[in-house]
Amino acid sequence: MNFIKRAFYSTKAKKGRTLLLTFVFSAILIFILAGLTIQSASLKATENAKKSMGATVTLSTNMENAMKKSSSSDSDDSSDKSDRPDPGSFSITPVDLDTVNTLAKLDNVASYSISSSTSVNAKSFDAISSEDEEEDESSSSNSSNGGNNQQGGPNGGMQMMRMSSGDITIEGTNDTATASDFTSGTAKITEGVGITEDDVDSNHAVIETNLAKANDISVGDTIKVTDSEDEDIVYKLKVVGIYKTSETADARSMRMTALNPYNAIYTSYTFANKVKGDDYKDSADSVIYTLSDPEKMDTFEKDAKKAGLDTDTYSLRTNDQVYQQMIQPLENVESFAKKIVILVSAAGTVILALIVILMIRERKYEIGVLLSLGEKRFKIIGQFFAELLAVLIVALVIAGVSGKFVGNIVGEQLLEQQATTTASTSNNQGGPGQGGPGQAGGQNLGQGRSGNFGRGSSFSNFGASSAKNAKQIEDLNITLSLKELVELGGFGLAISFLAVIIASIGVMRMQPKKILIS
Amino acid sequence: MMLEVKDVNYWYNNKADALYENVNLTFEKGKLYSILGSSGSGKTTFLSLIAGLDVPKTGEILYEGKSLKKIGLTNYRNQYVSIVFQSYNLLPYMSAVDNIVSAMEITHSHQANRKDYAFSMLEKVGITKELAQKNVQHLSGGQQQRVAIVRAMCCEARLVVADEPTGNLDEKNSLEIVRLFKELAHDQGKCVIVITHEREIAKECDIVLELKHKKFNELQFQN
Numbered sequence: 001m002n003f004i005k006r007a008f009y010s011t012k013a014k015k016g017r018t019l020l021l022t023f024v025f026s027a028i029l030i031f032i033l034a035g036l037t038i039q040s041a042s043l044k045a046t047e048n049a050k051k052s053m054g055a056t057v058t059l060s061t062n063m064e065n066a067m068k069k070s071s072s073s074d075s076d077d078s079s080d081k082s083d084r085p086d087p088g089s090f091s092i093t094p095v096d097l098d099t100v101n102t103l104a105k106l107d108n109v110a111s112y113s114i115s116s117s118t119s120v121n122a123k124s125f126d127a128i129s130s131e132d133e134e135e136d137e138s139s140s141s142n143s144s145n146g147g148n149n150q151q152g153g154p155n156g157g158m159q160m161m162r163m164s165s166g167d168i169t170i171e172g173t174n175d176t177a178t179a180s181d182f183t184s185g186t187a188k189i190t191e192g193v194g195i196t197e198d199d200v201d202s203n204h205a206v207i208e209t210n211l212a213k214a215n216d217i218s219v220g221d222t223i224k225v226t227d228s229e230d231e232d233i234v235y236k237l238k239v240v241g242i243y244k245t246s247e248t249a250d251a252r253s254m255r256m257t258a259l260n261p262y263n264a265i266y267t268s269y270t271f272a273n274k275v276k277g278d279d280y281k282d283s284a285d286s287v288i289y290t291l292s293d294p295e296k297m298d299t300f301e302k303d304a305k306k307a308g309l310d311t312d313t314y315s316l317r318t319n320d321q322v323y324q325q326m327i328q329p330l331e332n333v334e335s336f337a338k339k340i341v342i343l344v345s346a347a348g349t350v351i352l353a354l355i356v357i358l359m360i361r362e363r364k365y366e367i368g369v370l371l372s373l374g375e376k377r378f379k380i381i382g383q384f385f386a387e388l389l390a391v392l393i394v395a396l397v398i399a400g401v402s403g404k405f406v407g408n409i410v411g412e413q414l415l416e417q418q419a420t421t422t423a424s425t426s427n428n429q430g431g432p433g434q435g436g437p438g439q440a441g442g443q444n445l446g447q448g449r450s451g452n453f454g455r456g457s458s459f460s461n462f463g464a465s466s467a468k469n470a471k472q473i474e475d476l477n478i479t480l481s482l483k484e485l486v487e488l489g490g491f492g493l494a495i496s497f498l499a500v501i502i503a504s505i506g507v508m509r510m511q512p513k514k515i516l517i518s
Numbered sequence: 519m520m521l522e523v524k525d526v527n528y529w530y531n532n533k534a535d536a537l538y539e540n541v542n543l544t545f546e547k548g549k550l551y552s553i554l555g556s557s558g559s560g561k562t563t564f565l566s567l568i569a570g571l572d573v574p575k576t577g578e579i580l581y582e583g584k585s586l587k588k589i590g591l592t593n594y595r596n597q598y599v600s601i602v603f604q605s606y607n608l609l610p611y612m613s614a615v616d617n618i619v620s621a622m623e624i625t626h627s628h629q630a631n632r633k634d635y636a637f638s639m640l641e642k643v644g645i646t647k648e649l650a651q652k653n654v655q656h657l658s659g660g661q662q663q664r665v666a667i668v669r670a671m672c673c674e675a676r677l678v679v680a681d682e683p684t685g686n687l688d689e690k691n692s693l694e695i696v697r698l699f700k701e702l703a704h705d706q707g708k709c710v711i712v713i714t715h716e717r718e719i720a721k722e723c724d725i726v727l728e729l730k731h732k733k734f735n736e737l738q739f740q741n
Binding site for chain 1: 603616
């Protein structure tokens with residue numbers, strides 16, 4: 001171990017050279033550490049995004065097959081007619097609860113949201129509508145001889161009225177907490193409680209705050225609604241909670257009262273099914289399963305099929321778009337960080353190798369002396385490596401201490417980048433044209449006595465989801481862990497080793513006679 | 519016979535310009551040899567051959583009957599020969615004592631307490647403990663050469679070769695160095711070969727070989 005002792009003497013004696021090497025090595029390690037921290041931070045962010053975003057799989061009726069069936073039955077019945085399907089014969093099977101529960105028990109299901117919607121008419125209160133609609137409805141009511149019960153609306157131009165096609169949307173759910181509007185943050189319970197599994201078969205309802213204020217309804221009150229097709233059928237609903245929605249009425253909802261977000265009443269899905277009719281008992285329009293790991297989406301689909309899901313009747317539609325959009329910038333950052341690590345390591349190796357080469361040229365005489373004493377070449381190389389190792393330890397300490405600050409700076413930059421990315425994601429996804437009719441409503445038109453009515457919430461939650469996740473990423477705590485320090489040490493060791501090996505090619509060729517005698 | 523040079527020929531670029539032609543020499547233990555020659559005659563090249571720093575073009579060198587090639591040049595330098603250079607060749611970042619201890623470690627000296635032994639040996643050549651702990655670059659030429667000789671003495675090699683060891687020294691120091699070499703040969707039983715161009719130094723040696731016209735001839739000096 002004599003070469004280690006020599007390395008110590010040399011390092012101690014040549015302070016200037018040691019300081020220079022320490023400075024260069026520290027700079028290299030700090031850059032590598034920055035890369036490792038970015039990598040680690042982006043991995044953490046990805047993990048967090050995975051956990052928080054989840055991914056959703058929607059179980060609903062297979063519309064394509066339903067259309068095909070409708071078309072083929074039409075052509076069988078009337079071969080002389082055209083192939084065009086008869087819109088009136090279009091029938092859809094709702095999702096039965098047994099299937100819903102079977103899939104809910106599969107691995108990786110974090111939560112699920114049953115959705116069953118329909119429309120009713122307000123009886124003991126007035127739905128919120130616009131002036132335009134009032135005029136439209138007024139003329140239509142007059143022409144159809146309907147007995148409208150119009151009243152002036154208290155909320156800045158809004159008016160309440162009743163519609164023969166239903167002016168209130170009943171959003172049946174198993175749990176408001178898992179309903180898309182609530183998970184996305186669009187809706188929030190402000191008073192009372194939400195709908196839970198305990199409310200199955202109950203008449204509990206959660207109404208929007210504007211509707212409650214306009215009609216002076218509070219938690220504990222009972223409200224009445226009627227079937228949209230038969231006003232004699234009256235349902236009593238007990239208000240257990242009031243929620244506030246940040247969703248605003250668009251042009252469509254201004255024309256159709258039931259589409260106004262303020263006119264949505266959340267009830268248990270069993271109540272919605274009851275309104276829809278006996279055919280809808282123990283069924284749902286659609287179910288959204290939230291998976292704990294978005295990357296296991298394909299596995300979920302396979303497991304669902306294995307569990308006996310009838311894919312002719314039902315379809316599973318996966319949606320990890322938000323997750324993918326959130327992950328993309330993180331993956332870019334991670335890839336960028338990886339490149340930094342590789343680039344700095346390579347550059348660091350070259351720089352250190354050059355320094356060591358110069359150092360060795362300067363110490364040719366010393367090498368000659370050692371060779372003349374019969375010292376083995378690998379021990380001479382070992383001495384240089386030991387010297388660099390001593391410098392590495394000091395540089396590691398310096399990089400480790402400054403790495404804390406580097407980590408913070410890098411973390412801030414990452415968050416800033418993520419915030420920008422998330423903002424653009426929200427704009428892209430939550431913008432006009434993205435939110436369409438909800439799956440539930442879209443798929444159940446014309447079915448049952450009341451006809452189901454969706455408000456497009458299933459898709460419109462994307463932008464809100466992104467915003468929610470941006471908030472979660474802001475909470476990330478990026479720290480320098482032991483793992484990164486160990487990795488950094490590994491990189492430093494590899495760089496030192498490579499630099500010495502490259503520089504030692506010259507040592508292997510050196511002849512003591514040439515050095516010492518000539 | 520400790521060292522035998524058998525039919526050795528050496529040239530740099532041209533065989534026709536060979537430095538030696540069929541050199542045959544033997545070196546015994548317990549004797550101090552000097553190889554005398556003018557500048558450029560090939561004295562130092564000869565030293566590099568017998569010190570295992572280079573190999574002859576033809577012929578061979580045997581150490582106690584074994585070819586240096588067989589022993590291996592690195593092993594030979596490590597175990598069987600110590601070299602003293604004109605420019606001392608000490609490790610510049612170490613003290614005198616550390617230079618000696620390092621060399622003893624490299625050559626796997628059997629001395630139990632190497633540092634104490636190095637101090638005592640340095641003391642013998644007039645290097646005090648205080649001086650011995652100083653960086654070698656702070657010592658005078660004579661002191662450095664003495665350190666280099668002590669290094670050779672401590673390494674336990676039975677063959678010591680010195681290349682112009684007094685070349686950079688004044689007369690007083692030169693004579694002191696010669697005295698040390700004599701001690702190495704006569705008291706410690708080592709074979710010491712000194713390369714020099716100074717006749718006064720050569721005269722002090724037991725056997726003087728003069729390199730002239732590619733041949734080594736033994737010189738006899740009258741006291």
